[in-house]
Amino acid sequence: xxxxxxxxxxxxxxxxxxxxxxxxxxxxxxxxxxxxxxxxxxxxxxxxxxxxxxxxxxxxxxxxxxxxxxxxxxxxxxxxxxxxxxxxxxxxxxxxxxxxxxxxxxxxxxxxxxxxxxxxxxxxxxxxxxxxxxxxxxxxxxxxxxxxxxxxxxxxxxxxxxxxxxxxxxxxxxxxxxxxxxxxxxxxxxxxxxxxxxxxxxxxxxxxxxxxxxxxxxxxxxxx
Amino acid sequence: xxxxxxxxxxxxxxxxxxxxxxxxxxxxxxxxxxxxxxxxxxxxxxxxxxxxxxxxxxxxxxxxxxxxxxxxxxxxxxxxxxxxxxxxxxxxxxxxxxxxxxxxxxxxxxxxxxxxxxxxxxxxxxxxxxxxxxxxxxxxxxxxxxxxxxxxxxxxxxxxxxxxxxxxxxxxxxxxxxxxxxxxxxxxxxxxxxxxxxxxxxxxxxxxxxxxxxxxxxxxxxxxxxxxxxxxxxxxxxxxxxxxxxxxxxxxxxxxxxxxxxxxxxxxxxxxxxxxxxxxxxxxxxxxxxxxxxx
Numbered sequence: 001x002x003x004x005x006x007x008x009x010x011x012x013x014x015x016x017x018x019x020x021x022x023x024x025x026x027x028x029x030x031x032x033x034x035x036x037x038x039x040x041x042x043x044x045x046x047x048x049x050x051x052x053x054x055x056x057x058x059x060x061x062x063x064x065x066x067x068x069x070x071x072x073x074x075x076x077x078x079x080x081x082x083x084x085x086x087x088x089x090x091x092x093x094x095x096x097x098x099x100x101x102x103x104x105x106x107x108x109x110x111x112x113x114x115x116x117x118x119x120x121x122x123x124x125x126x127x128x129x130x131x132x133x134x135x136x137x138x139x140x141x142x143x144x145x146x147x148x149x150x151x152x153x154x155x156x157x158x159x160x161x162x163x164x165x166x167x168x169x170x171x172x173x174x175x176x177x178x179x180x181x182x183x184x185x186x187x188x189x190x191x192x193x194x195x196x197x198x199x200x201x202x203x204x205x206x207x208x209x210x211x212x213x214x215x216x217x218x219x220x221x222x223x224x
Numbered sequence: 225x226x227x228x229x230x231x232x233x234x235x236x237x238x239x240x241x242x243x244x245x246x247x248x249x250x251x252x253x254x255x256x257x258x259x260x261x262x263x264x265x266x267x268x269x270x271x272x273x274x275x276x277x278x279x280x281x282x283x284x285x286x287x288x289x290x291x292x293x294x295x296x297x298x299x300x301x302x303x304x305x306x307x308x309x310x311x312x313x314x315x316x317x318x319x320x321x322x323x324x325x326x327x328x329x330x331x332x333x334x335x336x337x338x339x340x341x342x343x344x345x346x347x348x349x350x351x352x353x354x355x356x357x358x359x360x361x362x363x364x365x366x367x368x369x370x371x372x373x374x375x376x377x378x379x380x381x382x383x384x385x386x387x388x389x390x391x392x393x394x395x396x397x398x399x400x401x402x403x404x405x406x407x408x409x410x411x412x413x414x415x416x417x418x419x420x421x422x423x424x425x426x427x428x429x430x431x432x433x434x435x436x437x438x439x440x441x442x443x444x445x446x447x448x449x450x451x452x453x454x455x456x457x458x459x460x461x462x463x464x465x466x467x468x469x470x471x472x473x474x475x476x477x478x479x480x481x482x483x484x485x486x487x488x489x490x491x492x493x494x495x496x497x498x499x500x501x502x503x504x505x506x507x508x509x510x511x512x513x514x515x516x517x518x519x
Contacts, residue, residue: 049430072434072435075432075433075434075435076432077432078429078430078431078432079431079432080432083430083431089423089426089427089430091423091424091427102424102427103427103431105227105230106428106431106432106433106437107431107432107433108227108437150431154431154432
């Protein structure tokens with residue numbers, strides 16, 4: 001599903017963010033990407049959605065080398081990868097429903113698709129009945145669920161969550177991970193960047209650890 | 225709702241969201257268009273009046289003194305052969321003297337005694353059917369042997385022509401400056417709109433929006449501003465022109481000058497305004513969006 005082959009990313013000022021990274025994440029997997037700040041996690045994600053280009057190596061997504069992809073095809077790559085941010089990145093002047101429909105409009109979904117997908121994702125993240133609420137009327141956990149629903153609305157085969165629970169209390173964080181596991185059970189490949197040690201340790205999923213741009217650990221059933 | 229109607233709606237919503245900025249931008253575009261409109265109208269009126277006068281008065285072709293009656297007859301035949309000439313009239317030296325006396329009827333004392341000296345040259349008055357052909361006819365008449373000078377038959381016209389030429393260049397210059405200013409202003413407004421929507425744009429990019437999807441609402445926003453400015457300017461200039469036409473055209477203050485009725489130029493102004501508005505709006509927003517077209 002996702003494959004990094006000999007990926008090196010050097011920045012202009014000489015910093016090596018990723019140093020010969022080789023990694024394969026299979027379809028339907030649930031993996032954690034962990035490591036201290038500056039270890040290269042963010043660079044990893046930026047390369048995956050082609051926000052940046054690697055200095056050398058190739059990146060395969062669904063078997064296609066995205067480093068050779070044309071600029072005009074980038075939006076279609078991004079439609080395959082749902083993205084959830086630590087700070088939710090919601091539109092605060094729009095309701096829950098409008099935030100989700102926004103994503104469906106972007107991928108130019110039909111009216112019918114919009115209707116059915118809206119219902120499906122709201123159910124998936126447990127927000128049915130809160131369609132007309134504005135983000136500010138919701139708790140942090142609920143806001144992250146809106147962001148999750150928005151990322152899932154476009155039916156991406158891959159979901160990336162960058163510190164999804166960084167702004168949430170432990171109990172809420174646990175619930176969000178529960179939802180992520182459910183989504184994974186439906187077949188979505190999930191990669192979570194996190195510092196939530198306790199959760200990583202209890203979930204017993206694949207853990208990939210980065211440090212100074214190198215993979216220092218990759219265990220199928222690992223701990224933080 | 226199709227994607228395009230959605231994008232148009234988004235563009236319209238943007239206008240409302242940036243209300244005061246939208247209004248001030250449109251005011252400036254309107255000002256530009258009004259100034260441009262006034263120049264166009266003045267120019268059209270001057271041109272039309274010049275045409276009418278030229279057509280009414282025709283050309284005067286002066287005959288060399290040494291020409292014999294036969295020569296004159298030959299010249300007359302030659303002029304008649306020029307396509308577009310509708311009427312030709314010979315004016316002898318004596319008639320030219322009478323004509324001068326007529327023109328200076330209160331001060332004709334200084335013409336006394338000049339009759340025998342034949343200082344006024346004989347000439348042809350040449351009239352034509354179509355003003356567009358005036359220049360060609362003038363050139364053709366100038367080439368005929370025995371004709372030493374051809375001019376439009378009213379001195380005032382020559383002055384008006386040179387004024388209208390200057391006005392033409394001035395119009396062009398002012399028009400270009402104002403156009404650049406308008407494009408710059410609208411691009412600035414769109415830049416602010418993009419800035420205030422940067423959160424949306426950021427999210428759109430992550431979701432996988434194409435460039436055209438991101439850019440279209442802003443182009444629509446610019447185009448709506450352009451068209452609305454065009455319509456407002458058109459209404460204002462129509463009212464002003466009709467008012468001026470009604471109050472000045474019947475007075476004698478303007479002499480031979482006659483305003484063109486608005487019914488014959490309104491559509492030209494409307495079309496020019498809409499084309500200009502669309503150009504300013506679309507081009508203005510496009511240049512400010514160029515840097516957002518990166519992935």
